[in-house]
Amino acid sequence: xxxxxxxxxxxxxxxxxxxxxxxxxxxxxxxxxxxxxxxxxxxxxxxxxxxxxxxxxxxxxxxxxxxxxxxxxxxxxxxxxxxxxxxxxxxxxxxxxxxxxxxxxxxxxxxxxxxxxxxxxxxxxxxxxxxxxxxxxxxxxxxxxxxxxxxxxxxxxxxxxxxxxxxxxxxxxxxxxxxxxxxxxxxxxxxxxxxxxxxxxxxxxxxxxxxxxxxxxxxxxxxxxxxxxxxxxxxxxxxxxxxxxxxxxxxxxxxxxxxxxxxxxxxxxxxxxxxxxxxxxxxxxxxxxxxxxxxxxxxxxxxxxxxxxxxxxxxxxxxxxxxxxxxxxxxxxxxxxxxxxxxxxxxxxxxxx
Numbered sequence: 001x002x003x004x005x006x007x008x009x010x011x012x013x014x015x016x017x018x019x020x021x022x023x024x025x026x027x028x029x030x031x032x033x034x035x036x037x038x039x040x041x042x043x044x045x046x047x048x049x050x051x052x053x054x055x056x057x058x059x060x061x062x063x064x065x066x067x068x069x070x071x072x073x074x075x076x077x078x079x080x081x082x083x084x085x086x087x088x089x090x091x092x093x094x095x096x097x098x099x100x101x102x103x104x105x106x107x108x109x110x111x112x113x114x115x116x117x118x119x120x121x122x123x124x125x126x127x128x129x130x131x132x133x134x135x136x137x138x139x140x141x142x143x144x145x146x147x148x149x150x151x152x153x154x155x156x157x158x159x160x161x162x163x164x165x166x167x168x169x170x171x172x173x174x175x176x177x178x179x180x181x182x183x184x185x186x187x188x189x190x191x192x193x194x195x196x197x198x199x200x201x202x203x204x205x206x207x208x209x210x211x212x213x214x215x216x217x218x219x220x221x222x223x224x225x226x227x228x229x230x231x232x233x234x235x236x237x238x239x240x241x242x243x244x245x246x247x248x249x250x251x252x253x254x255x256x257x258x259x260x261x262x263x264x265x266x267x268x269x270x271x272x273x274x275x276x277x278x279x280x281x282x283x284x285x286x287x288x289x290x291x292x293x294x295x296x297x298x299x300x301x302x303x304x305x306x307x308x309x310x311x312x313x314x315x316x317x318x319x320x321x322x323x324x325x326x327x328x329x330x331x332x333x334x335x336x337x338x339x340x341x342x343x344x345x346x347x348x349x350x351x352x353x
Contacts, residue, residue, distance in 0.1 A: 239280025
């Protein structure tokens, strides 16, 4: 039986009775149909129950191994099947990764995410990967990795090394998934998520909007996420970045208000999760960012690049956050603190570290 055919999980009420895992697809669809103002009002009310509405979590993403991926994900410039002009780069040196993490921490990031273009990691690469986790953790930052599918032993090793989050997106609904990827199944992805949960790591899992899917596919994606026995602690919502050479290079623009609707529904369904604005922010206006924050987004990737695609420059993000009166979530250090970047941490701010 596939995940999409299963009976919804029992409500996850062990830690918070307000969090449900028993949503039905019909309930999710009804949220999407609400008048826009009513939907945003409801999402904002839920958001304020669980988070500071004027704070965002800041993450930085680094590609630690770029290109030469054997998968055929239609959106990805790193696939060997598409001619995108991307330069292939081998796995980075451990110290170079730690140095990048230290720079990100000084700029205000509290989580450092490392991505490798693999179908799954090879055992020969695991010692370096584990050393990266330990090195970044020693800086006091939260760590996240996305390495593809994991075996039981690899998940256990990452957990033992201290990895906080593992990212493995579902991308879209089970029904539309086969239009985007053929080299792995939806259940392959779900099995990796189960392995991550079984060893005690947190889950970062979301999807990509604007790949030609219909609203019911967005309903299906969010229903899948919201009916996992434990919601992902981090839910990245990406807007397709159309890369020349990929099958989706000529896809039509994503409707901005539909994107914001999806953020709002994600917030209502998964109230205690960080909902992250991820890829595609380069194409988002300030007004679209502001609506997304109002709808419940409370995490962003910070920096000028996400793996291989552009991201708004740091100063643009800082200026926008200042306009909106939004402060970064403070960094809870695990080791001796560095002097924080004053652009991010004002001593007079209630969110200062």
